[in-house]
Amino acid sequence: MGSIAAHSGISMSRRGFIGGAACGGGLAIVHPFTANAAAGQVHLRVMETTDLHMHIWPYDYYADRPDAAVGLARTATHVAAIRAEARNSLLLDNGDFLQGNPMGDYMAYDRGMLAGDRHPMITAFNTLGFDGATLGNHEFNYGLDFLLNSLAGAKFPLVLSNVVTERGASPLDDTTLLPPYVILDRVLLDGSGEGHPIRIGLIGFTPPQIMKWDRHHLEGRVTVRDIVDCARAYVPRMRAEGADIVIALSHSGIGAPEALEMMENASTALGAVPGIDAILAGHSHRVFPGPDYEGHAGVDVAGGTLQGTPAVMAGFWGSDLGVIDLLLERAGAGWRVAGHEVAIRPIAQRGGAGRAEALVPSDDRVLAVTQADHEATLDYVRRPVGRSDAPLHSYFALVADDPSVQIVNRAQKWYIEQMLEGTPYEDLPVLSAAAPFKAGGRGGPQYYTDVPAGDLAIRNIADLYLYPNTIRAVKVSGAQVREWLERAAGMFNQIAPGAVDQMLLDPDFPSYNFDVIDGLSYTIDLSQPSRYGRDGALLHPGAHRIVDLRHEGDRVKPDDGFVVATNNYRAAGGGDFPGADGDTIIFEGPDTNRDVIVRYIMERGTISPRADGNWRFAPMPGATVLFDSGPGAGAHAGAVPGMSISPAGQGPDGFDRFRIAL
Known part of the structure; x- marks a missing residue:
C-alpha cells in the first residue's frame, strides 16, 4: 500500500x-x-x-x-x-x-x-x-x-x-x-x-x-x-x-x-x-x-x-x-x-x-x-484467574439487581478508590456505574452471560465485559446522579397501574445504556413516562421515575458530591448521560475495565457475586409485566432476591417469556 x-x-x-x-x-x-x-x-x-x-x-x-x-x-x-x-x-x-x-x-x-x-x-x-x-x-x-x-x-x-x-x-x-x-x-x-x-x-x-x-x-x-x-x-x-x-x-x-x-x-x-x-x-x-x-x-x-x-x-x-x-x-x-x-x-x-x-x-x-x-485465542481465553462461589449470569440483568453487573461495579469501585488516595477527591463517596452488555436483544436468545460457579478464566471476564474500554472517574452532583439514573431508566416502557401482562422492556433501548449505579439505593416508578428518549433527549421534563434515592441511608441532595467510576465511552459522552460529557472527568486510568476486573478477582482468589438489591421497582398492586430472556433463565428465576418471577410461556425467536408481579 x-x-x-x-x-x-x-x-x-x-x-x-x-x-x-x-x-x-x-x-x-x-x-x-x-x-x-x-x-x-x-x-x-x-x-x-x-x-x-x-x-x-x-x-x-x-x-x-x-x-x-x-x-x-x-x-x-x-x-x-x-x-x-x-x-x-x-x-x-x-x-x-x-x-x-x-x-x-x-x-x-x-x-x-x-x-x-x-x-x-x-x-x-x-x-x-x-x-x-x-x-x-x-x-x-x-x-x-x-x-x-x-x-x-x-x-x-x-x-x-x-x-x-x-x-x-x-x-x-x-x-x-x-x-x-x-x-x-x-x-x-x-x-x-x-x-x-x-x-x-x-x-x-x-x-x-x-x-x-x-x-x-x-x-x-x-x-x-x-x-x-x-x-x-x-x-x-x-x-x-x-x-x-x-x-x-x-x-x-x-x-x-x-x-x-x-x-x-x-x-x-x-x-x-x-x-x-x-x-x-x-x-x-x-x-x-x-x-x-x-x-x-x-x-x-x-x-x-x-x-x-x-x-x-x-x-x-x-x-x-x-x-x-x-x-x-x-x-x-x-x-x-x-x-x-x-x-x-x-x-x-x-x-x-x-x-x-x-x-x-x-x-x-x-x-x-x-x-x-x-x-x-482459545489458549488465551481459557487461562484461569480465580474462582466464583456462585453463578454469574445476566438473564435478569435488565429487570433486577444482577450479579454479573455487581461484580463489574465492585471491581471499578475498588480500583478508583485506590487511585484517588492522596488526591483532593479522596474524601468523596465513590459510586460505580456499569451496564449489562450481553442481555439478549438482537444478539439472540443465547446472547447472555452464563458462568457456573467454579474457576474463572479470561474468557469469562471477557464475557462479563465485552469491550476494551478503559477506566475513568467523573465528579458529579447529587442532581446529576439522579438524572444519570433517569436516563438509564428509559429501558422500561411506561406501565399502567393495575394493568396485566404489559411488556416491560423497550426493545430499541440498548442494554449497554442501562447503567446500574452501585453505592446508592433507589426505586424506579414505572407508572411515570421516561424522562429521556432513547437518544438522551429530554422528553418529559415533569416526569421522575427515580424515587427514594439514598446514599448510606441518607437521601441524596442535589448539591451532594460524588465520584462515579465508569468507562471512557460513558465518561466522554457516549450515550448522552447527564453528568458525563467529557467535562466532569477527574481520573483517566491506563487500564481497561476488563483488566481491572481480572486484577480484582486475582487479588481475592474467590469472589462471591451476589446482588445486594440496591434498586427495585416501585410496587404497583395488581399490575404484572412480561419480559423475554434466554432458555437458561428458568433455572435461576427463583434465586432473584425480592422479586416474584414466573414462567409465562414462549417468546419470539427462541426466547422464553417471564412474568413479574409488581
Missing part, C-alpha cells in the same frame, strides 16, 4: 472483473442484469461486509463453542457464489473489523502488532481478494500505532476522508490519516462480452464521535470532520478526476434525512449528496433493507434506497452479506446507473429453541490462514 498517511485521493489498477465461469462455458447461475444486459450495458455486483468485529471463525470465544450465526468464513461462501453469478463484482468492507471479540483483544493485548506483523483479519481479507475498505469507530480502540501496524499488510486500499492529521482551511486542504478516497481502474464486461474501462471511486467515513469515545488515543494526534461536509467536498473532486461512479463506504447508521453538524448516523443524509451512486451503511448492527427502517424519513425499504440512492447495511459479525446490483450504461463519455437491486444474504437462520442453523458452510481458505490465531 505504501504510506498510510495521504492528503489526496489515489488511483489504483488491479485485475479486471472477469470471472472464470464467464470466460469459459458460461455461468451456472446468472443474475437478470447480467442475462439481459445489452451491448454498452454493464452489470456490477457490489458486496458489503460490515461490523465484523473480529468474527472470522464461526465460534463464540466467550462461551467456548461453535456459533453458526457468525463469522467471515461463512460470509465468504456467499461471496464465492455471487462472483459466480455475474461477470463483474466488487468486495468491500465497511469498518469495525479489528475489535469486538477475544481474538481482537489477544492480538492487541497479548501478542501485539509490530510493523510488518500479520493481522488475522487483514490476512482473511487478502485471501478473499477484498477490493477496498474503510474504518469504523472501533478500529481506534487499541490506539493509532496498533491500527496502522495492523493495516500495513493490506493488499487492498483503505480510505477514510474525515479523520485528519493536519487540518487545512477546508477538507480538500487536509492531510488525512488514510487516503480520503481511491479511484479503481477496472475493465468490466458488458452484455455482449466486450470489456470497458470504468473508473470506480470509493470514499470512506467514520463517526466523528471517535474523538469522544477514544479521546485518550486520539487527542493531540488527529481531529475529525463532519461526514456530509467531507462528502460534499471530495465527491466533486473524485468526479473531476474521472470517477465514473462513486460508492460511499459509510460506517454510519441510517438516521435523519437532513444533514446535522457532526451527526453520528449520517448515511441517510449522504443519500442526498450529488454524485454518490451507492451507499454501504453500517455501525448500527442492523439490516437494510429490512423492517427496522419502515417509515423512516428519506428511506425506501422496498426500493432499497436512502433519498433515492441505492444502499445496503449487512448486519454484524458476518451475519449477512449485503449486495447492491448496479446496471450501468453509457452516458456520453461516461457511465450512469440505469437500474439497481439491493439484497441481503444471511449465513444462518433461527431454528428450534432459537438456535442458529447455518445456511452455508465455512470457506476452508479463511479457516486455514487464521487457524493458528484461532488456536492461540
Whole structure:
C-alpha cells in the first residue's frame, strides 16, 4: 500500500472483473442484469461486509463453542457464489473489523502488532481478494500505532476522508490519516462480452464521535470532520478526476434525512449528496433493507434506497452479506446507473429453541490462514484467574439487581478508590456505574452471560465485559446522579397501574445504556413516562421515575458530591448521560475495565457475586409485566432476591417469556 498517511485521493489498477465461469462455458447461475444486459450495458455486483468485529471463525470465544450465526468464513461462501453469478463484482468492507471479540483483544493485548506483523483479519481479507475498505469507530480502540501496524499488510486500499492529521482551511486542504478516497481502474464486461474501462471511486467515513469515545488515543494526534461536509467536498473532486461512479463506504447508521453538524448516523443524509451512486451503511448492527427502517424519513425499504440512492447495511459479525446490483450504461463519455437491486444474504437462520442453523458452510481458505490465531485465542481465553462461589449470569440483568453487573461495579469501585488516595477527591463517596452488555436483544436468545460457579478464566471476564474500554472517574452532583439514573431508566416502557401482562422492556433501548449505579439505593416508578428518549433527549421534563434515592441511608441532595467510576465511552459522552460529557472527568486510568476486573478477582482468589438489591421497582398492586430472556433463565428465576418471577410461556425467536408481579 505504501504510506498510510495521504492528503489526496489515489488511483489504483488491479485485475479486471472477469470471472472464470464467464470466460469459459458460461455461468451456472446468472443474475437478470447480467442475462439481459445489452451491448454498452454493464452489470456490477457490489458486496458489503460490515461490523465484523473480529468474527472470522464461526465460534463464540466467550462461551467456548461453535456459533453458526457468525463469522467471515461463512460470509465468504456467499461471496464465492455471487462472483459466480455475474461477470463483474466488487468486495468491500465497511469498518469495525479489528475489535469486538477475544481474538481482537489477544492480538492487541497479548501478542501485539509490530510493523510488518500479520493481522488475522487483514490476512482473511487478502485471501478473499477484498477490493477496498474503510474504518469504523472501533478500529481506534487499541490506539493509532496498533491500527496502522495492523493495516500495513493490506493488499487492498483503505480510505477514510474525515479523520485528519493536519487540518487545512477546508477538507480538500487536509492531510488525512488514510487516503480520503481511491479511484479503481477496472475493465468490466458488458452484455455482449466486450470489456470497458470504468473508473470506480470509493470514499470512506467514520463517526466523528471517535474523538469522544477514544479521546485518550486520539487527542493531540488527529481531529475529525463532519461526514456530509467531507462528502460534499471530495465527491466533486473524485468526479473531476474521472470517477465514473462513486460508492460511499459509510460506517454510519441510517438516521435523519437532513444533514446535522457532526451527526453520528449520517448515511441517510449522504443519500442526498450529488454524485454518490451507492451507499454501504453500517455501525448500527442492523439490516437494510429490512423492517427496522419502515417509515423512516428519506428511506425506501422496498426500493432499497436512502433519498433515492441505492444502499445496503449487512448486519454484524458476518451475519449477512449485503449486495447492491448496479446496471450501468453509457452516458456520453461516461457511465450512469440505469437500474439497481439491493439484497441481503444471511449465513444462518433461527431454528428450534432459537438456535442458529447455518445456511452455508465455512470457506476452508479463511479457516486455514487464521487457524493458528484461532488456536492461540482459545489458549488465551481459557487461562484461569480465580474462582466464583456462585453463578454469574445476566438473564435478569435488565429487570433486577444482577450479579454479573455487581461484580463489574465492585471491581471499578475498588480500583478508583485506590487511585484517588492522596488526591483532593479522596474524601468523596465513590459510586460505580456499569451496564449489562450481553442481555439478549438482537444478539439472540443465547446472547447472555452464563458462568457456573467454579474457576474463572479470561474468557469469562471477557464475557462479563465485552469491550476494551478503559477506566475513568467523573465528579458529579447529587442532581446529576439522579438524572444519570433517569436516563438509564428509559429501558422500561411506561406501565399502567393495575394493568396485566404489559411488556416491560423497550426493545430499541440498548442494554449497554442501562447503567446500574452501585453505592446508592433507589426505586424506579414505572407508572411515570421516561424522562429521556432513547437518544438522551429530554422528553418529559415533569416526569421522575427515580424515587427514594439514598446514599448510606441518607437521601441524596442535589448539591451532594460524588465520584462515579465508569468507562471512557460513558465518561466522554457516549450515550448522552447527564453528568458525563467529557467535562466532569477527574481520573483517566491506563487500564481497561476488563483488566481491572481480572486484577480484582486475582487479588481475592474467590469472589462471591451476589446482588445486594440496591434498586427495585416501585410496587404497583395488581399490575404484572412480561419480559423475554434466554432458555437458561428458568433455572435461576427463583434465586432473584425480592422479586416474584414466573414462567409465562414462549417468546419470539427462541426466547422464553417471564412474568413479574409488581
